[in-house]
Amino acid sequence: MKRTDLISPAVIITALLLAAFPLLANAFWLVQIGAQTFIYGIIALGLILLAGYGGMVSLAQMSVAGLAGYSMAIFGLNSAGLGLGWPLPVVIITAIILATIFGTLIGVLSVRTEGIYTIMITLAVATGFFYFTRQNYAIFNGFTGFAGIKAPVIGGYDLRNPVWFYYLCLIFAAFSYLAITHLVRSTFGVALQGVRDNARRMEALGFHVKAHRITAYAIASVLAAIGGILTVWMNDRIDPSSIGVGPAIDILIIAVIGGLGHPVGAFIGALIFTLVDNFAIDLIDRERFNTVIGAVFLFIVLFSPDGVIGWWRRLFKPGSSSARASSQ
Amino acid sequence: MKLSRRSLIGLAVVGGLLSSTVLASAETIKIGTIATLEGAFAVLGKEGMRGVDMALKKWGNKAGGKDLVIIRSSSDTSPDSAIRAVKKLVEQDGVDIVVGPLSGSEGLAIKEYAKTKPGVTFINGLSAAQDTTLRDPAPNFFRFTGDGAQWMAGLGEYVYKVKGYRNIVTIGEDYSFPYTMALGFLNDFCNLGGKVANRFWVPIGNKDYSTIVASIPDDIDAIWVGLGGADAVNFLSQYEQAGGDKPLIGGTITVDQSVLGSKGRRKSYVVGTPSAGPIADSWDNPVWQAWKADYKAQFPDGFPTPSLFAHGYFISMSAALTALDKVKGDLSDGHAKYRAALTNLVLDTPTGKVSLDENRQGITDIFLTEVTEAKDGTLYNKVIKIIPQVNQVMNGDRAKFLALGRVGRNVPACK
Numbered sequence: 001m002k003r004t005d006l007i008s009p010a011v012i013i014t015a016l017l018l019a020a021f022p023l024l025a026n027a028f029w030l031v032q033i034g035a036q037t038f039i040y041g042i043i044a045l046g047l048i049l050l051a052g053y054g055g056m057v058s059l060a061q062m063s064v065a066g067l068a069g070y071s072m073a074i075f076g077l078n079s080a081g082l083g084l085g086w087p088l089p090v091v092i093i094t095a096i097i098l099a100t101i102f103g104t105l106i107g108v109l110s111v112r113t114e115g116i117y118t119i120m121i122t123l124a125v126a127t128g129f130f131y132f133t134r135q136n137y138a139i140f141n142g143f144t145g146f147a148g149i150k151a152p153v154i155g156g157y158d159l160r161n162p163v164w165f166y167y168l169c170l171i172f173a174a175f176s177y178l179a180i181t182h183l184v185r186s187t188f189g190v191a192l193q194g195v196r197d198n199a200r201r202m203e204a205l206g207f208h209v210k211a212h213r214i215t216a217y218a219i220a221s222v223l224a225a226i227g228g229i230l231t232v233w234m235n236d237r238i239d240p241s242s243i244g245v246g247p248a249i250d251i252l253i254i255a256v257i258g259g260l261g262h263p264v265g266a267f268i269g270a271l272i273f274t275l276v277d278n279f280a281i282d283l284i285d286r287e288r289f290n291t292v293i294g295a296v297f298l299f300i301v302l303f304s305p306d307g308v309i310g311w312w313r314r315l316f317k318p319g320s321s322s323a324r325a326s327s328q
Numbered sequence: 329m330k331l332s333r334r335s336l337i338g339l340a341v342v343g344g345l346l347s348s349t350v351l352a353s354a355e356t357i358k359i360g361t362i363a364t365l366e367g368a369f370a371v372l373g374k375e376g377m378r379g380v381d382m383a384l385k386k387w388g389n390k391a392g393g394k395d396l397v398i399i400r401s402s403s404d405t406s407p408d409s410a411i412r413a414v415k416k417l418v419e420q421d422g423v424d425i426v427v428g429p430l431s432g433s434e435g436l437a438i439k440e441y442a443k444t445k446p447g448v449t450f451i452n453g454l455s456a457a458q459d460t461t462l463r464d465p466a467p468n469f470f471r472f473t474g475d476g477a478q479w480m481a482g483l484g485e486y487v488y489k490v491k492g493y494r495n496i497v498t499i500g501e502d503y504s505f506p507y508t509m510a511l512g513f514l515n516d517f518c519n520l521g522g523k524v525a526n527r528f529w530v531p532i533g534n535k536d537y538s539t540i541v542a543s544i545p546d547d548i549d550a551i552w553v554g555l556g557g558a559d560a561v562n563f564l565s566q567y568e569q570a571g572g573d574k575p576l577i578g579g580t581i582t583v584d585q586s587v588l589g590s591k592g593r594r595k596s597y598v599v600g601t602p603s604a605g606p607i608a609d610s611w612d613n614p615v616w617q618a619w620k621a622d623y624k625a626q627f628p629d630g631f632p633t634p635s636l637f638a639h640g641y642f643i644s645m646s647a648a649l650t651a652l653d654k655v656k657g658d659l660s661d662g663h664a665k666y667r668a669a670l671t672n673l674v675l676d677t678p679t680g681k682v683s684l685d686e687n688r689q690g691i692t693d694i695f696l697t698e699v700t701e702a703k704d705g706t707l708y709n710k711v712i713k714i715i716p717q718v719n720q721v722m723n724g725d726r727a728k729f730l731a732l733g734r735v736g737r738n739v740p741a742c743k
């Protein structure tokens with residue numbers, strides 16, 4: 001990808017369409033589809049950095065996001081009256097720092113492993129954290145979790161208003177996207193891809209392989225933390241079901257159907273996932289809609305192992321698809 | 329070329345957006361329904377939808393002279409999924425009335441959501457958490473079914489006075505619905521002087537009860553079991569295999585067909601287990617029997633007898649439609665007339681009259697039952713007593729009941 005791609009007509013048109021979207025759409029489309037897509041996209045973007053560029057498939061992204069969300073409830077305000085009520089900026093910073101530390105520790109633990117074992121160990125962390133939050137009442141309020149974590153009013157903009165919340169998510173999504181597209185072309189990003197392709201050779205060249213991998217986990221955790229905070233603001237609430245094994249795997253599905261080969265895959269995957277998740281029940285008998293969801297994802301992966309963006313490349317940029325072969 | 333192809337796709341997306349916003353016509357009323365059609369409660373959610381279908385058949389898909397458009401939606405017992413489902417119904421499909429959800433924590437989440445949508449009327453499906461209506465209720469949320477505590481009405485008194493139990497332990501899943509049932513049961517039992525030696529709370533789907541079975545003391549008279557479905561069966565079989573012989577007291581969803589189908593030694597063990605709830609399948613009342621026959625006729629592939637999920641959703645949907653008939657489908661003025669009709673409704677249901685209290689919570693009849701062996705050797709829940717018109721504070725003093733505190737692992741204190 002060339003640097004000029006960032007100001008290509010397609011990017012500008014997409015940006016304009018996204019910015020103008022609130023003129024066309026109702027609250028449901030803005031929040032349930034739009035904002036949700038951006039949030040899923042931000043969290044999955046971290047996974048694309050880890051899996052697509054670092055060769056490490058982590059299922060703990062949602063746990064990191066969940067810890068950030070829980071931190072918002074625990075240090076801020078919630079309707080159970082259990083929050084500490086710290087000032088908002090402090091709460092947000094604490095949430096991001098805690099989640100990043102958590103995610104980095106997961107990284108420290110899992111960079112000792114490769115391939116399927118990384119998936120196993122991060123799945124173990126995710127499952128363990130899920131059961132811990134469900135049974136711990138002292139900190140996490142158990143099964144019930146926390147409700148009433150309201151999006152704030154910042155600078156006169158009420159973020160509970162669908163339009164402003166949409167723009168908030170759009171800004172963070174755009175910022176994360178630009179940051180990651182830049183990062184993967186930086187020295188660090190290129191070295192990370194080197195580590196992915198041949199760790200031993202990079203080691204011989206004098207690169208600190210583990211440090212690169214752990215740094216990737218830390219960056220992915222920041223993205224997950226942002227996604228987690230936006231999620232609690234959108235839902236007003238968090239409980240263990242938000243961070244269970246199902247949601248953890250949803251993030252992997254999003255990254256895979258979008259495509260691990262480019263950061264934009266996270267958002268394309270998120271959009272497809274959100275649309276199918278919301279509208280499959282309208283397409284078919286209400287008792288069978290989960291079959292449709294599964295079939296759509298199976299179809300995408302079957303016909304394009306490198307996700308929807310792989311399709312896109314083959315359709316519109318013939319010849320370039322082999323240049324960035326799938327990273328797995 | 330590239331560009332125009334892309335813009336075409338963009339146009340298609342925009343076109344799709346506009347066309348998907350369906351405009352409700354004046355001659356139809358849109359009702360959204362939510363039940364757990366996925367996850368561990370999928371079978372129960374399907375049963376809930378059967379209740380909805382029975383009401384729709386009875387009304388012929390019309391109420392208040394207008395055609396009904398029913399939009400069905402699914403959750404998975406998690407509050408998040410219920411919120412996603414209800415947001416789609418309200419904000420995208422533009423429904424006027426929501427009927428649902430099924431599970432306790434979902435109900436609490438939807439009550440909070442209802443407060444942000446004053447233009448929509450919410451009628452609970454069967455969720456039975458207490459604080460959905462008892463504390464901080466939403467003005468546009470109505471519940472015509474009981475909560476978990478109401479369903480336990482009369483059971484504490486019965487086991488204390490008739491069975492003579494004085495000292496018990498309780499076991500239930502570790503979340504709001506079993507807490508609520510325990511509160512309803514222990515409130516009566518402890519007021520009379522009963523004691524609780526220990527309370528065990530286990531995660532939903534727990535498989536291994538050996539540590540709990542081992543720590544049940546010998547000097548108790550009975551065990552109150554608030555577990556449901558597979559959890560109840562797992563506990564009973566492990567308790568029985570360990571040689572346990574203390575009598576049981578059942579929660580509302582504990583003594584169902586899987587327990588009543590017991591064979592051998594366990595059969596004689598479960599005979600005599602009392603429980604309480606909003607229905608009793610063996611009740612000989614003709615209205616109930618007729619409704620049961622309707623269920624069987626409409627759903628030959630359904631349960632052998634309608635469960636409380638079909639019953640609860642049938643009542644909730646019937647309430648929604650009866651009130652629509654009363655106001656002739658008039659939902660103007662922010663549903664003002666419609667809500668007044670709901671508030672003042674006295675609904676005749678297959679299980680007696682239901683009316684609402686000042687928090688828009690149902691006052692209903694509760695059935696006290698006991699597992700009995702029929703002449704042909706099968707087990708069934710025999711109706712011992714009907715406790716008429718139980719309100720949310722169990723027909724006691726409201727202030728005193730509220731002082732027990734929010735439901736939880738150790739509520740009521742029982743000292």
